Amino acid sequence: xxxxxxxxxxxxxxxxxxxxxxxxxxxxxxxxxxxxxxxxxxxxxxxxxxxxxxxxxxxxxxxxxxxxxxxxxxxxxxxxxxxxxxxxxxxxxxxxxxxxxxxxxxxxxxxxxxxxxxxxxxxxxxxxxxxxxxxxxxxxxxxxxxxxxxxxxxxxxxxxxxxxxxxxxxxxxxxxxxxxxxxxxxxxxxxxxxxxxxxxxxxxxxxxxxxxxxxxxxxxxxxxxxxxxxxxxxxxxxxxxxxxxxxxxxxxxxxxxxxxxxxxxxxxxxxxxxxxxxxxxxxxxxxxxxxxxxxxxxxxxxxxxxxxxxxxxxxxxxxxxxxxxxxxxxxxxxxxxxxxxxxxxxxxxxxxxxxxxxxxxxxxx
Amino acid sequence: xxxxxxxxxxxxxxxxxxxxxxxxxxxxxxxxxxxxxxxxxxxxxxxxxxxxxxxxxxxxxxxxxxxxxxxxxxxxxxxxxxxxxxxxxxxxxxxxxxxxxxxxxxxxxxxxxxxxxxxxxxxxxxxxxxxxxxxxxxxxxxxxxxxxxxxxxxxxxxxxxxxxxxxxxxxxxxxxxxxxxxxxxxxxxxxxxxxxxxxxxxxxxxxxxxxxxxxxxxxxxxxxxxxxxxxxxxxxxxxxxxxxxxxxxx
Numbered sequence: 001x002x003x004x005x006x007x008x009x010x011x012x013x014x015x016x017x018x019x020x021x022x023x024x025x026x027x028x029x030x031x032x033x034x035x036x037x038x039x040x041x042x043x044x045x046x047x048x049x050x051x052x053x054x055x056x057x058x059x060x061x062x063x064x065x066x067x068x069x070x071x072x073x074x075x076x077x078x079x080x081x082x083x084x085x086x087x088x089x090x091x092x093x094x095x096x097x098x099x100x101x102x103x104x105x106x107x108x109x110x111x112x113x114x115x116x117x118x119x120x121x122x123x124x125x126x127x128x129x130x131x132x133x134x135x136x137x138x139x140x141x142x143x144x145x146x147x148x149x150x151x152x153x154x155x156x157x158x159x160x161x162x163x164x165x166x167x168x169x170x171x172x173x174x175x176x177x178x179x180x181x182x183x184x185x186x187x188x189x190x191x192x193x194x195x196x197x198x199x200x201x202x203x204x205x206x207x208x209x210x211x212x213x214x215x216x217x218x219x220x221x222x223x224x225x226x227x228x229x230x231x232x233x234x235x236x237x238x239x240x241x242x243x244x245x246x247x248x249x250x251x252x253x254x255x256x257x258x259x260x261x262x263x264x265x266x267x268x269x270x271x272x273x274x275x276x277x278x279x280x281x282x283x284x285x286x287x288x289x290x291x292x293x294x295x296x297x298x299x300x301x302x303x304x305x306x307x308x309x310x311x312x313x314x315x316x317x318x319x320x321x322x323x324x325x326x327x328x329x330x331x332x333x334x335x336x337x338x339x340x341x342x343x344x345x346x347x348x349x350x351x352x353x354x355x356x357x358x359x360x361x362x363x364x365x
Numbered sequence: 366x367x368x369x370x371x372x373x374x375x376x377x378x379x380x381x382x383x384x385x386x387x388x389x390x391x392x393x394x395x396x397x398x399x400x401x402x403x404x405x406x407x408x409x410x411x412x413x414x415x416x417x418x419x420x421x422x423x424x425x426x427x428x429x430x431x432x433x434x435x436x437x438x439x440x441x442x443x444x445x446x447x448x449x450x451x452x453x454x455x456x457x458x459x460x461x462x463x464x465x466x467x468x469x470x471x472x473x474x475x476x477x478x479x480x481x482x483x484x485x486x487x488x489x490x491x492x493x494x495x496x497x498x499x500x501x502x503x504x505x506x507x508x509x510x511x512x513x514x515x516x517x518x519x520x521x522x523x524x525x526x527x528x529x530x531x532x533x534x535x536x537x538x539x540x541x542x543x544x545x546x547x548x549x550x551x552x553x554x555x556x557x558x559x560x561x562x563x564x565x566x567x568x569x570x571x572x573x574x575x576x577x578x579x580x581x582x583x584x585x586x587x588x589x590x591x592x593x594x595x596x597x598x599x600x601x602x603x604x605x606x607x608x609x610x611x612x613x614x615x
Binding site: 068079099217221 | 412414421425428431433434435437439442445448449450452454456457475477
């Protein structure tokens with residue numbers, strides 16, 4: 001058991017990376033495995049600084065491959081363990097993430113996106129959206145929360161542990177270097193004070209009871225002999241995934257009810273969009289926001305309803321349409337026209353969006 | 366006579382009697398290695414607290430071979446999974462079981478760092494001088510001149526470098542007083558078992574252990590019984606069979 005540091009509502013002025021470390025502690029996380037990569041480093045810096053008070057564990061591994069796989073080891077041992085990574089680290093951690101997906105391991109990871117491909121830039125992008133949702137040699141049986149600020153980071157990091165342990169799919173908090181490095185006020189709280197109970201962990205290895213007396217030995221595998229045998233397993237995962245999606249999928253709408261121009265954005269870009277929408281409304285343009293919070297799975301029904309109501313869509317991302325691609329698939333058959341504002345690896349400001357929407361109103365694109 | 370034939374096989378208690386016929390190829394060294402390991406676990410009576418991790422490659426076939434809590438991992442990734450377990454559960458005795466490819470090629474960084482950090486687990490590298498599961502390619506331990514699918518004219522060390530000597534490398538970088546490092550061979554199962562006993566005792570005492578097992582692969586070597594053991598003998602001459610590090614406590 002770890003000591004929780006936040007016992008009552010505490011307003012703090014923190015960087016997002018610090019918030020994530022506090023959130024993991026509030027979620028009673030017991031172990032972090034990590035490897036340095038910018039812009040997520042301060043998650044483990046904070047976690048390590050707090051260790052004497054929390055009594056939790058930490059291992060600095062030799063690379064993200066090890067961070068991913070040793071996190072799996074910690075989880076199999078029954079600990080609420082997690083890791084964090086970014087960019088090229090997220091790429092090589094896919095090896096472990098696909099094992100977690102196949103073996104239904106409640107893997108929790110904070111991804112603080114940076115620019116790509118390759119080493120690229122170290123602070124900001126939304127270019128790990130597709131990778132985080134669908135990386136690995138599988139089908140993307142994952143749950144991805146895309147946060148838009150520090151309160152989100154705190155709330156969804158706590159939630160990620162419960163989602164992972166309840167549904168046994170790898171679960172991610174997808175943020176970025178801006179959120180990780182930026183400092184803003186955030187309300188930290190004890191989850192119990194909000195009626196949140198942490199889902200108990202289970203030991204997959206060395207569970208209680210004696211082998212041969214109380215239980216059989218556990219034999220966990222990820223290799224199958226027959227194609228049909230594999231398909232049967234994956235079909236059952238798909239059924240579980242679809243069922244889970246109904247409970248887990250989250251979205252946010254902002255002035256979307258009567259919006260003629262609907263901005264579709266996730267993460268911190270959605271936050272820029274909110275300021276743009278206020279400005280546009282003042283100018284008499286009926287703009288609104290649809291923000292998927294879980295970008296995997298997407299909440300399809302409300303998405304299609306919001307898109308149906310609008311006259312024009314604007315997809316905007318700090319990537320070349322990674323979210324748009326996933327959304328367009330889900331709104332197949334609807335005929336609402338769309339425009340795009342994609343800035344690969346660069347922040348999208350409120351001004352960018354205002355200008356783009358004004359162009360759409362004036363010129364129709 | 367009929368009664369004699371009905372005798373159950375003499376398996377270690379920590380071997381899974383329900384697994385049926387071994388999935389390893391006829392003549393494979395994994396069976397001897399795993400039985401010796403099972404006997405060592407029985408002798409120390411640590412079955413209930415042992416976690417067994419197996420790599421991908423031939424070693425993956427051991428996923429249900431032992432009556433131990435077992436996790437099959439990815440190629441080269443057994444070491445981090447198992448030290449992930451033992452870091453989180455200090456009571457656990459971790460065993461990471463792999464071949465020479467998993468240990469010395471794709472997973473070498475984990476072997477190096479686990480050795481240096483003195484992770485509390487036993488790493489077993491079963492060295493049969495080739496990648497068996499994928500059809501017999503050159504591995505880091507392929508002998509000079511040895512023919513494999515990717516060295517069809519024999520391993521040319523001027524191009525590929527010399528065979529990697531795992532136990533020597535680990536002994537050079539591991540903590541001298543807390544690590545047990547040995548090379549053993551399937552030609553002497555009793556000695557192999559004793560090596561595992563010492564290695565596991567050292568893990569129980571909080572240390573790091575590494576055992577390289579010289580093994581045989583008649584299918585990919587394309588050798589008959591006589592030639593198989595002749596080649597194993599050559600390996601034993603090339604790769605010195607001995608204890609490299611042994612704390613006094615074991």
